[in-house]
Amino acid sequence: MQDNNIKISVIMPVYNVSEYLPKAIDSVLNQSFKYFELFLVDDGSTDNSGTICDDYALKDHRIRTLHQKNSGAHNARNNALKLACGDYVCFFDSDDYIDENMLNDMYNISLQYNSDLVVSGFYIHTYYDLINYITLDYVPHTTNGLEVENFNDKYSFRKNAYLNFDKNMFYPPWNKLYKLSYIKSKNITFPITYRDDFPFVLSVIKDIENVTFIKKQYYHFNRKRSDSETQKYFPNLYYKREEEHKEMLDIYKYWNLTNDYYSLEMISRRYIDRIIECIVNLFNSECKLIKNEKLITIHNYLYSKNFNEAIAIAKPKKIYLKIMYFVLLSKNINLCYHMGKFINLIKKRNIKLFSKLKTNR
Numbered sequence: 001m002q003d004n005n006i007k008i009s010v011i012m013p014v015y016n017v018s019e020y021l022p023k024a025i026d027s028v029l030n031q032s033f034k035y036f037e038l039f040l041v042d043d044g045s046t047d048n049s050g051t052i053c054d055d056y057a058l059k060d061h062r063i064r065t066l067h068q069k070n071s072g073a074h075n076a077r078n079n080a081l082k083l084a085c086g087d088y089v090c091f092f093d094s095d096d097y098i099d100e101n102m103l104n105d106m107y108n109i110s111l112q113y114n115s116d117l118v119v120s121g122f123y124i125h126t127y128y129d130l131i132n133y134i135t136l137d138y139v140p141h142t143t144n145g146l147e148v149e150n151f152n153d154k155y156s157f158r159k160n161a162y163l164n165f166d167k168n169m170f171y172p173p174w175n176k177l178y179k180l181s182y183i184k185s186k187n188i189t190f191p192i193t194y195r196d197d198f199p200f201v202l203s204v205i206k207d208i209e210n211v212t213f214i215k216k217q218y219y220h221f222n223r224k225r226s227d228s229e230t231q232k233y234f235p236n237l238y239y240k241r242e243e244e245h246k247e248m249l250d251i252y253k254y255w256n257l258t259n260d261y262y263s264l265e266m267i268s269r270r271y272i273d274r275i276i277e278c279i280v281n282l283f284n285s286e287c288k289l290i291k292n293e294k295l296i297t298i299h300n301y302l303y304s305k306n307f308n309e310a311i312a313i314a315k316p317k318k319i320y321l322k323i324m325y326f327v328l329l330s331k332n333i334n335l336c337y338h339m340g341k342f343i344n345l346i347k348k349r350n351i352k353l354f355s356k357l358k359t360n361r
Helices: 020-028 050-059 073-083 102-113 156-163 180-185 195-204 239-252 263-280 291-302 305-313 319-330 335-349 351-359
Strands: 008-014 035-045 062-066 086-089 115-129 133-138 150-151 176-179 213-221
Touching: 008 020, 008 050, 008 073, 008 102, 020 035, 020 050, 035 050, 035 073, 050 062, 062 195, 086 102, 086 180, 086 351, 102 115, 102 176, 102 213, 150 156, 156 263, 176 180, 195 239, 239 263, 263 291, 263 305, 263 319, 263 335, 305 319, 319 335
Parallel strands: 008 035, 008 086, 035 062, 115 213
Antiparallel strands: 086 176, 115 133, 115 176, 150 213
């Protein structure tokens, strides 16, 4: 395909996903939209993922395979981004898949509104055993329920952004179509950091002027039980959440919206939800802290400046969250300890219930 016929550059990091990779690649190749290039970036896979990439590249001229030493998805995306020739770019994961009209619909919407960014809905399939899963729906908020909503000035987008933060639309990179000239004009790349997706998206929306939301779901994110957050222990989770909270406060300060009640309430509620996550994280079987150390850690969480500022503003929406907030506000460390232990038990024993509760919070 000639470079001038490439409208969308699809970038897919690949690392040890041979079981899922063919379905991910096929879902791109089977798009109703044909004018794309697909970068398969093998990040030093030790299984046969790299070979699968090469085999596909031999069969379809739209595929470009890159091989690099294992250095993370951020490097894989950034390396492909330097070579991208499309007018637009999107980032997909190699163990997920997309519906056949995703590129076509998002491209046409972007042309219609001259969008710098198009955001669509997605599905999360959370497996609770090897073959069974629960599907959760994530759909953007649009004013009055319109199927498509465009914000073509900074102020209106920023003022309403809290609504789609609440819908989880800005956390992943893969439910979006980005105008490549905008990305390059701002020198935006994926940072070298743990969980680098969210900082990248924040960089994209920081100065953006033209954003379009589509109330359609195209992307299928697969969360396998073995690699889901229900099974992993993150020793530095609290520090990462503190870092993300600062990033949220910083961008809203930059937007001059730190006094906007709705935005600040969303930020505060988001922070408290993540403090609960940090407490529950202490009860993962891989956490080696003894009980007294966990109690001290919880005490430090609940007596921090950020926590006390956020808990005074946040307004939980669900009854079970109101109960959790009541426990947190009590500052009864033993009670908070047992609350975290109980939630972790639900995560281990009933992933279906836990996923539903988490999504509907």
